[in-house]
Amino acid sequence: MSPPPPVVRGQALSGHNRISTQALTSLARAAAAQALGIDPEDVRADWTDDDGLLALSLVAPISIPPLQSVVRDPARLESAGGSIWDRTVRAKASIMATVSELSGSRLSRVDIRISGAKVNTGGRVR
DSSP states (O other): OOOOOOEETTEEOOSOOOOOHHHHHHHHHHHHHHHHTSOGGGOEEEEEEETTEEEEEEEEEEEEOOHHHHHHOTHHHHHTTSOHHHHHHHHHHHHHHHHHHHHOOOEEEEEEEEEEEEEOOSSSOO
């Protein structure tokens, strides 16, 4: 049995809403860029059906501090968010939560493949 239609100002609304694949992809790219400290155009996102849920596959670089600064000050690695592995694990959870919350879509998983590193010469890693 499906839920009753939403009601606005006493009137029942019928119809349906759909979020296009393009809109979901843009959202996923923005969420990944934020989590990995890079630009959205550096992220490739693909969707697949996973038993009725959406599975998101991302390919992107990750921002890192300059290696010379880490050699001089090993604490810089922790202030940048930890190892690439640790940051990627946290990014998965963040991306899944952001995409699910903003789109209302149910994701089964987020797979991330780090394709390279972007050296962040600025102050902090985003």
